[in-house]
Amino acid sequence: MSLNSLHDLYVEELKDLYSAENQLLKALPRMAKAATAPELKAAFTEHLTVTQKQVERLDQIFEELGVSPKGKKCKAMEGLIEEGKEIMQEDGEDSVIDAALIAAAQRVEHYEMAGYGCVRTFANLLGYEDAVTLLQETLDExxxxxxxxxxxAETVINVEAEEADGEEGEEEEEGEVEAAPNAKKSPPKKPAKK
Incomplete structure (x- = not known):
């Protein structure tokens, strides 16, 4: 499709969001499974239900436009989800992995907010009042x-991740104290001659 009008751009951006949401429908259950904090699992599971409703709203908008929602792949969401997969494959402290999952999820949310804000504005300029209402509802969600x-993140996950970091630091300090009597000290390095 060529972009010769704001309407063309509106439809293309809606298709991009449709693809993004459908990719997210597949990713959220994996993120919920990877999360260890019950509150984070619940947040991802709850957002899966919300995302399903958002796809239904997009279906409604496409139906009113008489256009198919298919035909475009959101490469940005594909990349964001790929980054999330990389996090899920990392080894590490559970709370730190959860903090990383939140960071990945928030990048997704910010991308979606930008996209929905744009299409809502386009819909408003084009006079699609019903779509404006539906898109604003999704933007609010x-x-x-x-x-x-x-x-x-601020009240539970990052706090636990920071505490895990502190515990790790304490273990390293204890190990250093025990090793210090047997450690050989290197002579100080001489400054390089100019």
Whole structure:
């Protein structure tokens, strides 16, 4: 499709969001499974239900436009999900992995908020009042998801991750004290001659 009008751009951006949401429908169950904190698992599972409703809203908009939602792959969401997969494959402290999952999920939310904000504005300019209402509802939900993830990060997950870091540091310090009597000290390095 060529972009010769704002309407063309509107349809293309809607298709991109449709692809993004459908990719997310597949990724959220994996993210919920990878999360260890019950609150984070619940947040991902809840957002899966919300995302299903968002896809239904997009279906409604496409139906009113008389256009198929298919035909475009959202490469940005594909990349964001790929980054999330990399996190899920990492070894590490559970709370730190959970903090990384939140960071990945928030990047997704911010991408979606930008996309929905644009198409809502396009719909408004084009006079698609019903679509404006539906898109604003989704935009509000994405904002709420982002706020919920921030709150979860600031009050639980990041705090636990930081505590895990502190415990690891204490273990290293204890190990250093024990090893110090047997350690050979290297002579100080001489400054290089100019």
């Amino acid at each position: 994405e904002g709420e998801a982002d706020k919920k993830l921030t709150e979860l």
